[in-house]
Amino acid sequence: MKDALVPVLVVIGLLLLAGLTLFLVRRPRRGALPPAEEQRPGIERGEKIPPSVITAPAPEKPAPEKAPEKAAPGKPAVVPAPAPPAPGETAPPVEVAPPKPAEPEIETPEPTAGRLVRLRARLSRSQNVFGKGLLGLLSRDHLDDDAWDEVEESLISADVGVQATTEIVAKLRERTRVLGTRTSADLRALLTEELTEALDPKLDRSLHTGVVDGKPSVILVVGVNGAGKTTSCGKIARVLVADGHTVVLGAADTFRAAAAEQLATWASRVGAQVVRGPEGGDPAAVAFDAVKKGIDAGVDTVLIDTAGRLQNKVGLMDELGKIKRVVEKHGPVSETLLVLDATAGQNGLSQARVFTEVADVTGVVLTKLDGTAKGGIVIAVQRALGIPVKLVGLGEGPDDLAPFDPQQFVSALLGDE
Template sequence: MAGETLALIIGIAVVAIALVAGLLTTGRRRPPSVQGRSTDVISPSKAAPPAADTAVAEVPAATVEAPPAPALERPESTASRLVRLRQRLASSQGALGRGLLGLLSRDKLDEDTWESIEDVLLTADLGVAPTQQVVTNLRTRLRVEGGAKSGERPDVRAVLREELIALVDPGLDRRLAVTGDGNPGVLLVVGVNGAGKTTTVGKIARILVAEDRSVVLGAADTFRAAAVDQLATWGERVGVEVVRGGEGTDPASVAFDAVKSAVDRGIDTVIVDTAGRLQNKAGLMDELGKVKRVIEKQAPVTEVLLVLDATTGQNGLVQAKVFSEVVDVTGVVLTKLDGSAKGGIVVAVQQQLGVPVKLVGLGEGPDDLAPFDAAAFVDALLG
């Protein structure tokens, strides 16, 4: 009896332990849906699409606004350009004037002094004939005016100023022919490689825009894609249309289309940029003549501007003579004049070609091109 009771107690205890163990195991078991998996962040791109019958809120499309048109630049007026002309020339050319005034102010003007004056003028690229002319005039005036005033020294600076202004020739007509007789004015811009023609075309356009003229640019330098793009940029900045063709297009056809566009629309002025040509390449020079002839089937060319680098000195005169034989140059643009102390090139090129310097480049800024003024130029030389 006692043995049966003990066996019953042991059996009950075993069942109880088994039940407790089962309950504990069940409490620690993870739900089947997450057993054996780490936490996963679901990105929107991996999200399951909504069921067909699920309503999806409509999101309004974003409004795309066109970028504002770039503000057009307002170029400087001619008056402010002339102020800067005097400042820039005074800083770069003043050494020439100071050298001459220092020599002419000596107590005794002997032959050695006059030879030194000649050297200064020749070094400034004035040329032999103009140098001899100004020295002769100075010697005569200083001797005569000094003697007429009972030994008083004449005003050397005033005498030198008058002689230099006369040499530069203030009587030349330096106006740009930017209008035609019932047609647009047509400016053909020519010159050798590296003289700055494309930049000059863009800067002339700015001068005309400042005068409230309408302008079309012809990108006839079709051999250089960079030149066409550069001209387009100049036009965009002031709201001027640029007529262009593909790379390698016949330059004459581009020039023709530019002038035709201006004629059809009543534009005031067309400025045609041409390829930089070496003056000893007969084929290229002949092509330049062709460009001019083709343009004149639409309207007369009113101005042929030769762009010269002022730092090239006497070599620029050789270039000038060849170009004038091909296209009848009517005016000269001298670039980089602010970086050279050789201002005498102004006189030399005018005497060689018999045409005036009409514009001078004074720096790299977009408005650093100014009409040439003889008196302002000489005053800047003298400081």
């Protein structure tokens, strides 16, 4: 019996030993790696995984930017401040929009009606010669030859001119002898009549402007440099705008760099357009383009500032002649205004004669009349050139250019009673 149990115990012992061994083999040790992930379907073991199968973690969505809160009426909108840069990064440059250039303010020129009357005080120097000087001489108790000689000297010193002075004095002597006038009021009336007559009030002093045959009138402005030509051109534009005209300016004085800039400044103040060309360019081409611009823009007047060089008569004639021929391809020139400096006196007349010989001058613009005691230059200019004075400059202000009126001018020369 005992011999029969021995084999059974041996078998049981072997089974226990095999079970213990299997248990120890399958038990994970400390620090062992976790079991491999479950194999993805469609991929054999040991095969490389294609990139399209690899799934990366989804990127975090940035938080939506908050729209600026709507401002309540009367309160500024709240704009969120930009996020600060990450460590190690530089902040992006802040773009600052350049400031918009300020648009020039359009001015309203003073009305031209009665402008000469308003500026009569500017003729104070000439008033001393005519008002105080001549009236004082004529008011003497006894007007002998010496007194009349002094009257002549006063008129000549005022640049009235020798021939015009001789005629004026002769008429005054005759009328005072016949009428026997001696009161200051009578003498003043006589002097007013003679000076006004010497200025020939019947002359046409209007500016020929407006649309002609569907095209704008063209005004050429000529004269030597230094007479205030470009400045006068800008002031003439203001006179035209004040009278209800529309204007385009042509900067045909291409030989003086500052002329175009100066003219553009004047134009911007009244809302007019300027046509200009390259420095040293062809003045006739600028004049042509200015008239074309005036036609396209539908304005009624084109004002052209020409070069003021006076090197020789032939060169001047060629230049002005070319400008006129080119402009007349669009239509006839309505006016040619000659700018003269009143302070130049009789010396300026020789320059004026050259321009009248080479150009069909229709009117004179006499500048700086407030800076001289020689107000009689107006009479001398008209007598010497046979051309009416149409505008006079009585100051440096933008609206100090006045349409010329003989009666108002003589009244201003003689001053208050």
